[in-house]
Amino acid sequence: MTDTTTAGLSRRTLLSGAAFGLVAFSAAGGLAGCSSGGTAATISDTVAALPTYVPITKGPKPDLPGNDVVQPVYYSYPQDSELFTSVTGKVADGSKTSGFVVTYTAPPPADNSFLDYIGGLTNTEYDLTFVPGDSFDTKFATMTAGNDIPDIVEFLTFAMPPRFPQLLDAKFSDLSEYLSGDAVKDYPNLANIPTASWRSARINGKIYGVPEHRPPFGSVMVCRPDLIEQLTGAAPAPKDKDEFTELCRAVTDTKAGRYAIAGGGGSSGVDWSYDFIGATFGVPNQWKQSSGGTLTHKNETGAWLEMLSYIKKLWNLGIYHPDTPSLESAKAKTYINNGTVLMHLDGISALLDVTMPKGIVTGGIVPFGADGGKGANYQGTSSFSFAALKKTTPARIRSQLRLLDYLSAPFGSREAFTLTHGKKNVHHTGSGPDAVLTKTGEQMINASSLYRLAAGPQVLNTAVRIDEQLRQSHAWQVATQDMLVKNPVDGFYSPSATSTQSANQAFNSVCNDYVLGRTNLAAVKAGVKTWTAAAGDKMRKEYSEAMEKQG
Amino acid sequence: MSTIVRPVWAGKPKPVVLALKAVAIVLILAVVLFPFLIVFSTSVSSQADVTAAGGYVVWPRSFDLSAYVQILSGGVVTRAVVVTLLVTIVGTAISLASTVLAAWALSRQGSLFQRPLLTFVLITFLFAPGMIPLYLMVKQLGLLDNYWALILPSAFSVFNMVVVRGFMMSIPQELIDSAKIDGAGEFRILWQMVLPLSRAVIAVVGLFYAVGYWNAFFNALLYLSDSTKWTLQLVLRTYVLQGSSLVSGAGSDATMQPPAESIQMAVVMIAIIPILAAYPLVQRHLTKGVLTGAVKG
Numbered sequence: 001m002t003d004t005t006t007a008g009l010s011r012r013t014l015l016s017g018a019a020f021g022l023v024a025f026s027a028a029g030g031l032a033g034c035s036s037g038g039t040a041a042t043i044s045d046t047v048a049a050l051p052t053y054v055p056i057t058k059g060p061k062p063d064l065p066g067n068d069v070v071q072p073v074y075y076s077y078p079q080d081s082e083l084f085t086s087v088t089g090k091v092a093d094g095s096k097t098s099g100f101v102v103t104y105t106a107p108p109p110a111d112n113s114f115l116d117y118i119g120g121l122t123n124t125e126y127d128l129t130f131v132p133g134d135s136f137d138t139k140f141a142t143m144t145a146g147n148d149i150p151d152i153v154e155f156l157t158f159a160m161p162p163r164f165p166q167l168l169d170a171k172f173s174d175l176s177e178y179l180s181g182d183a184v185k186d187y188p189n190l191a192n193i194p195t196a197s198w199r200s201a202r203i204n205g206k207i208y209g210v211p212e213h214r215p216p217f218g219s220v221m222v223c224r225p226d227l228i229e230q231l232t233g234a235a236p237a238p239k240d241k242d243e244f245t246e247l248c249r250a251v252t253d254t255k256a257g258r259y260a261i262a263g264g265g266g267s268s269g270v271d272w273s274y275d276f277i278g279a280t281f282g283v284p285n286q287w288k289q290s291s292g293g294t295l296t297h298k299n300e301t302g303a304w305l306e307m308l309s310y311i312k313k314l315w316n317l318g319i320y321h322p323d324t325p326s327l328e329s330a331k332a333k334t335y336i337n338n339g340t341v342l343m344h345l346d347g348i349s350a351l352l353d354v355t356m357p358k359g360i361v362t363g364g365i366v367p368f369g370a371d372g373g374k375g376a377n378y379q380g381t382s383s384f385s386f387a388a389l390k391k392t393t394p395a396r397i398r399s400q401l402r403l404l405d406y407l408s409a410p411f412g413s414r415e416a417f418t419l420t421h422g423k424k425n426v427h428h429t430g431s432g433p434d435a436v437l438t439k440t441g442e443q444m445i446n447a448s449s450l451y452r453l454a455a456g457p458q459v460l461n462t463a464v465r466i467d468e469q470l471r472q473s474h475a476w477q478v479a480t481q482d483m484l485v486k487n488p489v490d491g492f493y494s495p496s497a498t499s500t501q502s503a504n505q506a507f508n509s510v511c512n513d514y515v516l517g518r519t520n521l522a523a524v525k526a527g528v529k530t531w532t533a534a535a536g537d538k539m540r541k542e543y544s545e546a547m548e549k550q551g
Numbered sequence: 552m553s554t555i556v557r558p559v560w561a562g563k564p565k566p567v568v569l570a571l572k573a574v575a576i577v578l579i580l581a582v583v584l585f586p587f588l589i590v591f592s593t594s595v596s597s598q599a600d601v602t603a604a605g606g607y608v609v610w611p612r613s614f615d616l617s618a619y620v621q622i623l624s625g626g627v628v629t630r631a632v633v634v635t636l637l638v639t640i641v642g643t644a645i646s647l648a649s650t651v652l653a654a655w656a657l658s659r660q661g662s663l664f665q666r667p668l669l670t671f672v673l674i675t676f677l678f679a680p681g682m683i684p685l686y687l688m689v690k691q692l693g694l695l696d697n698y699w700a701l702i703l704p705s706a707f708s709v710f711n712m713v714v715v716r717g718f719m720m721s722i723p724q725e726l727i728d729s730a731k732i733d734g735a736g737e738f739r740i741l742w743q744m745v746l747p748l749s750r751a752v753i754a755v756v757g758l759f760y761a762v763g764y765w766n767a768f769f770n771a772l773l774y775l776s777d778s779t780k781w782t783l784q785l786v787l788r789t790y791v792l793q794g795s796s797l798v799s800g801a802g803s804d805a806t807m808q809p810p811a812e813s814i815q816m817a818v819v820m821i822a823i824i825p826i827l828a829a830y831p832l833v834q835r836h837l838t839k840g841v842l843t844g845a846v847k848g
Contacts, residue, residue: 106627106789107778127775132788140774142686148695166668330811331606353694357602 005009047205047550048066048176050198051184054191059084064470066459070477071215071482073470074461076433085516086189086413091406092124092299093399100140100151101452102385103130108447113440115448121418122406122445131447137161139348144171149390151400154452155209156385159202162498165204173389173397174206189413195456196382199491205550209386210404212266213457215348216484218285218380220476221276221365222350223343226337227251241310241371248319252340262312262332262341263324268501269508270325272311272515273345279367279376281307289488295540299507299528308524309372312515325512336362351473353423354464356525361468364476367483379484387453407454416456420445492550494542496535502534558660594618594816601810620815628786634698635783644700646760647753649707654715654742674708674751682773689774700774701767701782708763710754717753719745750834756829758833762826787818 053068060082066072082276107130109114114125129150135155143149149171161167177183184191190210197211228236231251238244248260263272279285283303288296299305314320321327321341333350335341337357341367351362367375389400409415417435421428427441437445460470512529513519564572589607596608597615613819622628656662657669680688694700722745730740746753768784775781 006742103789104792106786109626110630110779128778132785133792135772138682139772142683143776146686146690146695148690176571214734228794334602334606334812338605340605357598443627447627453837528814 002140015273036371040258041262048180048202048207050181050195051179051193051207052182052403053193053195054185054188056086056192056410057186059410062459064460067481068196070217070474071460074411074459074473075467075470077417077433077435077461080190082432083412083417083516085407086409086415090402091122092403094123095396095399097124097152097400098127099152099154099387099453100128100129100131100143100150101154101449102133102136102156103447103449103452103517104133105447105449111446112444114444115450116481117426118419118422118450124403126450128449132279132487137485149545151390151392152404152453153390154378154385154387154388156211157211157381158496160493164498165493168203168206168208170389171391172208173206173454175210175389175397175401176207178397178401179207179210187401187406187408189405189410189456190401192486193408194382196379197432197457198383200381200383200492201386201388203493204546209385209388210401210408211455212452212455214380214382214384214456215376215378215477217477217480219275219345219349220348220351220376221273221343221367222336222346223365224339224360225363225472226361227339228342228364233499236451237364238365239368241370244280244368245317245319245354248314248343249317252317252319252547254318257340259321259341260319261324262321262327262344263490264329264332265324265326266328269505270512271345272315272320272324273343275378276305276345276365277311278304278307281310281370282376283307285485285487286380287489288489289547293544293547295543297532297536297540299531300536304528305521305524306370308511308514309521312517315515316517325516331394348473351476352460352462352466352469354462354466356469363471363472365482366476366479375480376485377480377483379486379490381490385452389526404454407450408454408456411459411461413456419450419455428491434476441451478537489543491545492543492546494539494546496538496542500535500539503531506534507531559772574725575686583804590819593812596810596813598810598813601812605644609817615809615813618809619818620792621809621814622817628783630779630822631781631783631786634765634780636767636825637699638701638767638782639761641707641708643757643761645702646706646708646711646764647757648717650756650760651746651749651753652714653707654719656816657712658716668844672709673710685742686762695774696777696780696822697774701764701770704770705763705767708760711759713830715749715752715756723747754833754836759830760838765826766822769771769793784822786824789820 005100018134037355037446055068060074060078062072063075064073095347114246115128115455119125127150129143136159140153140161144167153172155161155164179190194218197205201207201209201211216417221235225235228247228251229449236247238247252258252260261273263270265271278298281303282478283299283301284296286298288301290296321332321497323336332341332344333346333353336344337360348364349524351364353362356362389397389403392400404542406415407419409419417522420436421435422445424431426438428435428437430436459472462470480503507530510519510524512523514524557804589609592608592611593601594609595614595616595618597613597617598605600608600612600615629778653672657665657672659665689695689700689704692703694703726744730744735743767782768788770781771785775785
C-alpha cells in the first residue's frame, strides 16, 4: 500500500482527511441526514457503452445447459483432460497488488502458501486487507481519510457509500476506455461476464470496475416439495392467489406448530416475503416507468395496497410463522430444515445449501399472477460487487485488468481450477471430479477471499454432489427466466437513495402495523404520502435526471 | 415499660419470608444462568439436535465438540487468543500505571499545576476525538498494523482516573503527613501506603481495563489491516456474521461441518470464558471499589 501522506500531522491534513473520510462514511448512518442535503452528483452527459458480451463456448459440456440468464449445471468437476487454458502470456507487471475485500470467512493463516502460489502464477504479490461484511463503510472511510486506498477495492453493489460518484471520480480510475464496447475483448474472460452484471459497475456513465457475477434472479420462494406433496398429495404449483392461499391453508397446522410461510425480521424492518407476493400482484420491481417516462415507486402503487391486504389476510389465517416479525434468516432456514415452515423467501443460493441434513431437497415455487396470469420475478443486479482500481497510470491499469482477467477465468478452465483448488499435493489431492482439498487447502483457499476481487460467471456446481438440488435449482431458473422484471433505475445513481433508511423504516413500520391489525388502510395511505415527501420525490427527481441525460 | 421496636430488617425473618427469598434468588439465578445454558448446550450440539430444536438447544442430546475443533484448528483463533492475551496483559499494566500515577498526582492538593492539569484532563470528557482524526493520529505516529495501536489510544481512561482519584482523596491526610515526617518520599508513600490501601479500586479499574482490551474490536478493525494480527474479537466476529466456516471451498465436504448455530455459540463461549474466570478473583473488591465516592458530594 502506498503511503502518500505528508510526514507531519498538520491541521490541514487532519481536516481534509477527516472531510473526505466523512464523505465515504455511511455505515453508522451518522451523516445520512446530511448527505442528501450536500452537493448533488454532477451527472455526466456521456455514457460509456457496456462491455460487449463474448461468451466463451469452449470447455467441458455442462450436464444441463445454461445461457446468459440460466446457469449451466455441472454435477461434478470436469476431468483434467476437459479443462482449457483461458489466459496466455504474462499476467501482472511484477509489482505488489494490494486489495480491499469484504470477507464472510475467518482470515487465512499467517503463512499463506495459496496466495503465494497464485501470486507466482500471476506475477504479483498479494497484500489483501479483509473487512468483515458489516464493517466495510467504517474501515473504508478511515482508509480513504488516511489516503491508504489499496490498488483494488471491492464495492458491494447493494451497499454503495453516499456520494459514490464523487468518490469514484476523485479516487478511482475510469475504466471506460479499457472495457467499454469491444475494448473488453482484450480481456477475454472479462468479456465472458454477461452484460447485465456490468450495469452496476457503470456509475454516472463511466465504467469503474469489474463485476462479480451473479445470476439475475433476485430471490426465490424456497419450499419443501417433499412435505408439501405429503400433506396435499400434489407438488406445489399454485396458478393464482386463491390456489396459493389454499395451499398455505392445507399445509398449516398451528396445533402441530407447522406454518406455511416464514417471513423475516431485521434491522431494516419486517419482510413478509414482499418480493414474491408483490410480484404476484404486479407490484413493480422498486420502480415502474410509464411510457411517458414518469417513474412511480412500488410504495406508491395500488398494487402495493392490494398485496398488503392479501398478506394481512394470510397473517389472520395463521399461515405465517408467529415469529415472523423478528425471525432471523438463519433461523428460518432451520425451520425449513426441520419442517416447522414450508416456504421462505431467500436468495437463490439457498437452493444449494450443502449443509442441509441429508435426504432433504428444497425447491422453488414458480411465480404466478394473482389473477391467474403470467407470473413475475424481480430481476436482481446480476452482480454481488465490483472491483474498482485506484487512480494510477494506464500501464498499471492494463496490468491490473490482466490480473482481474485471470481471476475471472470461467468454470472449466485450468485457471479456474487452480483458483479453487490451489497446487496439487499441497492444497488438493486427486484430479478432476476426484480432487479433494487438503487440510491446508481448506484453511487457505476460501479464507484468502481472492475470488472477491474477481471471479468467473457462476455455474451450478457444488463440491459435494447434490444432483437433485442442482436439478431443482436449474428447473426453477428455466421456468422463471422469462418472468424477470427489471428495475428501470438499475444502473442509474441517486444520491438520495443512500439516505432513505429512516423513511423506509417508518413506512415499513406502518405496513407492519396494518398487517398485524394495529392500524387501518388509511394510515398506510398516509404513510405512502409521508414516504413520498421524505424520500420518494427526491429519488424520482434524481433518477429521472440521470435517465434523461444518460438514456 | 416501653417496648423496644426493632426495624423490620433488623428482626429475625419468618420462615415464609426466608422461603420466598430463596425462591426469588433461585428464579433470578435461573434467569441469569439460562442463557449460558443455551449457549453451552448449542455449542456442543450436533446438526441433528440443532435442527430438531429449531435453532438453539436447551439440553443437548449429544455431546459434539466439532464446533470447537473447527474454530480452534488451523491456528487462526489460537493465534488471535495469544495476541489478545498479550495486548490485554500489557495494556492493562500500562493503563493501570498511567491511571494510578495521574490519579495520585491530581488528588494531591497543591501539587504542581494540579488544577490546570485536572481541568485539561476532565475536558476530554466533553470533547472526545472523532474516529477519523484518531485514525490519522495513529497513522502519523506510525502505529498502523502495530499492536501498540490497540493499547496507546485507549491506555488512559479519564473516567477510571476520576474513580481512582476519588478513592485516593479519601485517604486521610494525616497518614500521608506522618509518613512524610518519617522521611518517606512521594513515590514511597504511593508504593507502600496508597497502593495497598487502594487495592479494591485498582482491582476494579484493572478489571474494567482488562475487559476493554479483551473485547477490543473497533480499534483492531480500524488500525490492523494485516489479518494475521487480528485480535480474538475481530476473528470471532467473522464466524458469528455468517457461520463463516460453513462457506466451504471447492472440494471440501461441507456436510461434515458443524452447524452454524453451534459455531456461533462456541465463539461466544471462547470469548467469555477468560472474563468469567477473571471475575471471581476481583469480586471481593468489586462492591467496595465500585461504590467508591458514591456517598461523597
